[in-house]
Amino acid sequence: MHPTAPYQLYYWPGIQGRGEFVRLALEAAGVAYVDVARRRGERGMEAMLASLDGAVTAHPSFAPPVLRAGELLIGQTANILQFLGARHGLAPRAQQGRLWANQLQLTIADIVNEVHDCHHPLSTNLYYEQQQPAARTRAADFTARRLPKYLGYFEGVLVHNPARGNHAVGGRLSYVDLSLFQLVAGLRYAFPNAMARQQQAWPRLLALHDSVAARPRIAAYLKSARRLPFNEDGIFRHYPELDR
Incomplete structure (x- = not known):
């Protein structure tokens, strides 16, 4: 109920x-x-x-x-x-599908943690400015190796989904699709240069992002005051020196 x-x-x-x-x-x-x-x-x-x-x-x-x-x-x-x-109908009905959706969401949580560690690689109790050299090293490794590894994995998930449509789990919208939209949007904000250089490798993932953004409820939300803008206090932060 x-x-x-x-x-x-x-x-x-x-x-x-x-x-x-x-x-x-x-x-x-x-x-x-x-x-x-x-x-x-x-x-x-x-x-x-x-x-x-x-x-x-x-x-x-x-x-x-x-x-x-x-x-x-x-x-x-x-x-x-x-x-x-x-x-609310944003996950498969069968246990196997729900476990698969949760597995993917936990993998999204892993990359989100790594994004956070790009700007706070030493300690969350230190300001970004106090750990910039380490952040540059961490971000360079992330954009060159970890980012393509994760997004390549999600691209493969979409390619090999046997159901019709551009969805991560089954043949209809799930919370995993919504989270992949947010992941791509956040990475484009934080690392626009790295994402632009590598985006041709993930056509299905970027198409999923666009299709989620175009859904009427999500499109209305993105235009509303309820959608907070990305900023340099959140997880996805844009520091030009970290996006070489």
Whole structure:
């Protein structure tokens, strides 16, 4: 059963971050949700931090995003998407398909972590400016080796999907497609030169990005104020010196 009350999404208010993967699924499903920390100011931030507090909730999350669905409080991006996918038709019905979708989402989480480590290779407790030499080394390796390895893998997933249509899992839109859209969009923002040099290797993946962006609900979302812009406080950051 679907909840009668809107979902509540707890995430940092000024960045897309990992919360954006959840927002895209909620927007594509056309279900009501409240982006708590953005819409409720200081009280929203307090509510978000409370979702991480073991003294407040029996199942605290280590970090946002966190989704409240009725009495459920669900953490971890892939876990949230697995829940939403099953509930709103954004995942296969069969167990094998759902496991495959989750596997792909966890692989997306891996590359997202590596993108983050390009600008924070030494410590999350240091500013980017305090680790620039290491960041240059890490980003050069990422754009030359890791980025094509990951995107080549996802290209192969699309090519070998036996179902018709340009989808990662089965023959219809899934949360994995939405997350691949966000991954490509973020990489184009962070590493436009590297992406432009290599884009001919991933025609199916880029076509998936374009098809997701053209879906009516997603197109409307991307034009709305609900879609935060990429910026240099989030995961996908554009520093020209890291995109040689």
